[in-house]
Amino acid sequence: MRDAPIQSAEAEPVASSATASGKRVNLFGLDREAMAAFFKGHGESAFRAKQVMQWIYARGVTDFSAMTDLSKKLRERLPEIAEIRPPARIREQASADGTRKWLLAVTEDLDPDNAIEAVYIPETERATLCISSQIGCALDCSFCATGKQGLNRNLSAAEIVGQVWMAEHDLRARGEFRGERAITNIVFMGMGEPLANYRALVPAIRILLDDYGFGLSKRRVTVSTSGLVPFMDRLRAEVDVALAVSLHAPTDELRDELVPINRKYPLDELMAACDRYVAGKERRAHVVYEYVLLAGINDQPQHARALVKLLGNRPAKINLIPFNPFDGSGYRRPAPADIRAFQDALHARGLRTTVRRTRGDDIDAACGQLVGRVRSKQKRHLRDVPIRVESRPAPRV
Numbered sequence: 001m002r003d004a005p006i007q008s009a010e011a012e013p014v015a016s017s018a019t020a021s022g023k024r025v026n027l028f029g030l031d032r033e034a035m036a037a038f039f040k041g042h043g044e045s046a047f048r049a050k051q052v053m054q055w056i057y058a059r060g061v062t063d064f065s066a067m068t069d070l071s072k073k074l075r076e077r078l079p080e081i082a083e084i085r086p087p088a089r090i091r092e093q094a095s096a097d098g099t100r101k102w103l104l105a106v107t108e109d110l111d112p113d114n115a116i117e118a119v120y121i122p123e124t125e126r127a128t129l130c131i132s133s134q135i136g137c138a139l140d141c142s143f144c145a146t147g148k149q150g151l152n153r154n155l156s157a158a159e160i161v162g163q164v165w166m167a168e169h170d171l172r173a174r175g176e177f178r179g180e181r182a183i184t185n186i187v188f189m190g191m192g193e194p195l196a197n198y199r200a201l202v203p204a205i206r207i208l209l210d211d212y213g214f215g216l217s218k219r220r221v222t223v224s225t226s227g228l229v230p231f232m233d234r235l236r237a238e239v240d241v242a243l244a245v246s247l248h249a250p251t252d253e254l255r256d257e258l259v260p261i262n263r264k265y266p267l268d269e270l271m272a273a274c275d276r277y278v279a280g281k282e283r284r285a286h287v288v289y290e291y292v293l294l295a296g297i298n299d300q301p302q303h304a305r306a307l308v309k310l311l312g313n314r315p316a317k318i319n320l321i322p323f324n325p326f327d328g329s330g331y332r333r334p335a336p337a338d339i340r341a342f343q344d345a346l347h348a349r350g351l352r353t354t355v356r357r358t359r360g361d362d363i364d365a366a367c368g369q370l371v372g373r374v375r376s377k378q379k380r381h382l383r384d385v386p387i388r389v390e391s392r393p394a395p396r397v
């Protein structure tokens with residue numbers, strides 16, 4: 001892939017994409033099966049799906065006229081019925097530590113008030129892209145800047161996949177390669193609750209995992225959820241990816257306050273769903289439990305003890321996230337000694353625990369700080385958004 005030149009960054013459709021017609025299908029949203037059905041529906045062979053996906057994802061080509069292994073007739077027809085349109089970049093920020101943040105407009109009119117953020121975090125062993133699944137979020141966790149905005153709307157599968165394509169494209173143009181590709185890992189830890197946008201999430205994940213898509217291994221794609229239990233079971237049944245669960249409190253009393261969805265799916269239901277998620281998977285399968293550390297709220301020795309008790313002997317890794325402050329949050333990050341003491345208390349009981357290093361501090365690129373530019377007239381919060389569970393196949397346990 002490295003040899004295949006990706007289209008130059010200048011060629012990226014930014015303002016020009018405003019002319020895109022709503023009737024054209026954005027191919028970023030079609031997984032291989034849907035893409036094959038699309039071509040068959042237009043009287044073409046299903047094999048065109050593989051060809052076109054290779055152009056898009058392996059070679060980074062979005063211009064149909066450059067897809068030389070398609071017939072001339074099809075190359076001419078495609079621009080009328082389809083487009084390959086990544087989100088438009090409104091702003092980019094680079095941190096001193098190599099972290100990069102993009103502000104992206106996802107609506108066709110490029111409205112900057114409907115913008116989301118994606119963050120690239122290079123490390124020695126890997127390079128992670130943190131992507132958004134919704135514009136805003138309805139779930140209203142008390143310590144989260146995205147949650148404060150309420151939900152504007154779900155992203156489409158094309159808008160989710162488009163973030164990854166755009167970042168991969170931009171990074172390759174800058175020569176940031178890790179082997180064949182720029183991005184090695186994807187985490188759904190940007191704006192939004194991915195399982196509240198389940199319908200778009202699944203095809204997007206399929207494209208990330210597909211050899212004809214981004215070809216990422218299942219351990220390198222992580223969905224982070226605040227605990228939408230029914231969708232955790234559906235995810236388990238439909239795609240195979242790593243799961244991170246935003247626990248943040250070891251008791252229902254405290255979690256009800258910090259993560260309000262707990263009132264609907266309390267800890268006993270959540271932990272049972274976590275157990276079902278890893279049951280029957282390979283030996284090393286585990287859930288990553290995220291725990292934001294808020295000074296004086298959930299970082300005391302009794303919280304560590306209760307957390308140990310809650311997790312018991314489960315296959316688990318704990319990721320402690322020192323609170324990332326934002327204006328008016330009302331919370332504080334604990335002192336380093338308190339963070340260490342909390343981690344030590346978990347280690348002492350045999351729990352694998354890491355503390356998330358803060359990256360991109362100078363550009364507000366850390367977890368919970370992504371706010372995009374959401375100015376919705378119909379801001380919706382948890383109370384307004386029924387979490388619907390559609391009829392589903394029985395989970396494979």
Ligand code: SAH
Pocket residue numbers: 141143144145188189190191192193194224225226245246290291292321322323324325326367368369
């Ligand atoms: N909605 C999903 C994924 C996006 S948030 C979820 O809640 O899991 C990604 C992670 O950042 C979650 O664990 C979330 O609880 C955490 N987070 C949110 N706000 C934060 C903040 N201000 N400081 C540190 N972590 C935060």
Ligand code: SF4
Pocket residue numbers: 137138139140141144145146147148190191192193226246
């Ligand atoms: Fe939504 Fe996650 Fe923020 Fe909670 S922490 S408000 S679920 S984005």
